[in-house]
Amino acid sequence: MAKKGARDIALDVLNRVEEHKSYSNLELRNVLDRENLSAADAGLVTELVYGTIQRKMTLDHVLSHFVGNKKVQTWVRNLLRLSLYQIHYLDRIPERAAVHQAVEIAKKRGHQGIASMVNGVLRNVLRQPDVWERQPKGGRALQIAVVYSHPEWLVRQWLSVYGEETTIAICEANNRTPHSSIRVNAWKTTKDQVLDKLAEEGLEGQASAVSPHAILMEGGHAAGSRMFKEGYFTIQDESSMLVAPALAAQPGMRVLDACAAPGGKTTHIAEMMENRGQIIASDVHPHKRDLITNAAKRLGITIIEPIVSDALDLPEKALGTFDRILLDAPCTGFGVIRRKPDLKWNKAPEDVRAIAQLQYELLKTLAPMLAQGGVMVYSTCTIEPAENQEIVRRFVEEHPEFVFDDTLAQDLPEAVRGHVDETGACVQILPHHFESDGFFIARLKRRG
Numbered sequence: 001m002a003k004k005g006a007r008d009i010a011l012d013v014l015n016r017v018e019e020h021k022s023y024s025n026l027e028l029r030n031v032l033d034r035e036n037l038s039a040a041d042a043g044l045v046t047e048l049v050y051g052t053i054q055r056k057m058t059l060d061h062v063l064s065h066f067v068g069n070k071k072v073q074t075w076v077r078n079l080l081r082l083s084l085y086q087i088h089y090l091d092r093i094p095e096r097a098a099v100h101q102a103v104e105i106a107k108k109r110g111h112q113g114i115a116s117m118v119n120g121v122l123r124n125v126l127r128q129p130d131v132w133e134r135q136p137k138g139g140r141a142l143q144i145a146v147v148y149s150h151p152e153w154l155v156r157q158w159l160s161v162y163g164e165e166t167t168i169a170i171c172e173a174n175n176r177t178p179h180s181s182i183r184v185n186a187w188k189t190t191k192d193q194v195l196d197k198l199a200e201e202g203l204e205g206q207a208s209a210v211s212p213h214a215i216l217m218e219g220g221h222a223a224g225s226r227m228f229k230e231g232y233f234t235i236q237d238e239s240s241m242l243v244a245p246a247l248a249a250q251p252g253m254r255v256l257d258a259c260a261a262p263g264g265k266t267t268h269i270a271e272m273m274e275n276r277g278q279i280i281a282s283d284v285h286p287h288k289r290d291l292i293t294n295a296a297k298r299l300g301i302t303i304i305e306p307i308v309s310d311a312l313d314l315p316e317k318a319l320g321t322f323d324r325i326l327l328d329a330p331c332t333g334f335g336v337i338r339r340k341p342d343l344k345w346n347k348a349p350e351d352v353r354a355i356a357q358l359q360y361e362l363l364k365t366l367a368p369m370l371a372q373g374g375v376m377v378y379s380t381c382t383i384e385p386a387e388n389q390e391i392v393r394r395f396v397e398e399h400p401e402f403v404f405d406d407t408l409a410q411d412l413p414e415a416v417r418g419h420v421d422e423t424g425a426c427v428q429i430l431p432h433h434f435e436s437d438g439f440f441i442a443r444l445k446r447r448g
């Protein structure tokens with residue numbers, strides 16, 4: 001059987017994501033592991049899948065002018081989206097080649113009739129380039145939703161919280177390719193050493209303004225390097241690297257990380273504790289336990305004890321109290337849409353409400369396990385106030401033994417301090433602030 005091309009493979013992934021409501025990153029990983037693609041083809045498949053999902057609403061708006069209300073099979077719609085994405089957003093693929101390949105795929109998967117329809121639609125779009133500028137009828141929220149390809153309800157929500165300028169900036173940032181960054185294992189080495197060693201392996205990077213532990217990579221495959229295997233760094237987004245410093249755990253302390261897998265922040269905390277003390281790293285999913293164990297092993301860390309437990313049901317008596325607790329809560333993930341574009345299409349307003357309820361329950365349940373004078377950090381990778389500021393405000397109101405720790409700024413890099421809010425204890429990073437993940441961190445203190 002002839003080997004499948006990058007577009008065919010990308011189309012398979014798009015179809016599976018839509019039909020099985022699965023995550024594109026997981027489907028992509030499966031297919032890239034299975035198919036033996038060149039680096040260039042693997043890159044093209046990834047770009048086509050993420051790009052098409054990212055721009056889905058804009059692409060569908062353009063298609064609606066030519067397809068109207070006609071019923072089109074899922075794979076045909078995905079083929080049209082994918083081809084339009086190539087034509088409009090990718091310079092390196094000539095328009096004629098994109099149309100030709102789409103027609104060939106349509107012939108192979110369907111029949112001549114479908115191939116003619118695909119050919120006709122794509123050529124019509126090419127003949128009328130102004131179609132990309134046509135605004136939909138409806139309010140401002142719908143226009144922003146279509147132009148920047150985000151669900152209208154989410155745009156409406158952000159408009160009410162952040163205003164138009166910031167909402168557009170968030171949407172634009174969500175459509176850009178994310179940076180790739182690494183966290184230097186500061187317990188073992190320094191940033192300069194890692195930069196030097198990476199250069200020996202042909203990998204370039206530069207220091208980040210968001211975290212003193214971060215290096216922004218300029219291409220290359222850092223996870224394939226010898227330095228990575230030997231535990232000199234971890235692949236992590238810069239915003240995530242603000243959490244461990246916010247927790248301010250000292251060597252020798254007892255720490256609970258209640259939603260720990262895959263262990264990105266747990267291992268960072270351990271590095272900052274110089275591998276002295278104890279960290280209980282809990283997660284509800286048994287299959288994720290090994291991720292924490294393996295990450296610690298690779299980094300040479302021995303103070304992490306992974307356990308499997310629902311954070312709502314931890315064995316409180318057996319565990320005792322902690323000097324520090326991190327609740328890096330499950331969330332809608334709207335701060336990481338750049339990396340996981342399907343998130344924006346798969347979630348609905350009721351998901352925000354449901355997850356906010358769980359987040360509050362988690363915070364409330366963990367509170368008694370914090371020692372007097374201890375610090376608890378609540379963090380999420382979302383930008384919804386209902387999952388962030390509203391949770392911690394309500395918590396502090398209902399728990400007089402807790403206060404906002406208004407000294408958070410001193411544990412944040414200079415560049416980030418300006419984003420700390422009036423409590424002095426909460427920081428909301430939006431994706432366009434530093435081109436890093438949207439992230440929320442709150443530092444709460446239990447009275448002594």
Ligand SMILES: C[S@@+](CC[C@H](N)C(=O)[O-])C[C@H]1O[C@@H](n2cnc3c(N)ncnc32)[C@H](O)[C@@H]1O
Pocket residue numbers: 240258259260261262263264265266282283284285288309310311312328329330331
């Ligand atoms: C945001 S992720 C944590 C990421 C992790 N802290 C890191 O930096 O690598 C949230 C985690 O919470 C876990 N989780 C979800 N509900 C939970 C619950 N009720 N109790 C404990 N863990 C839970 C999920 O399995 C997921 O791994």
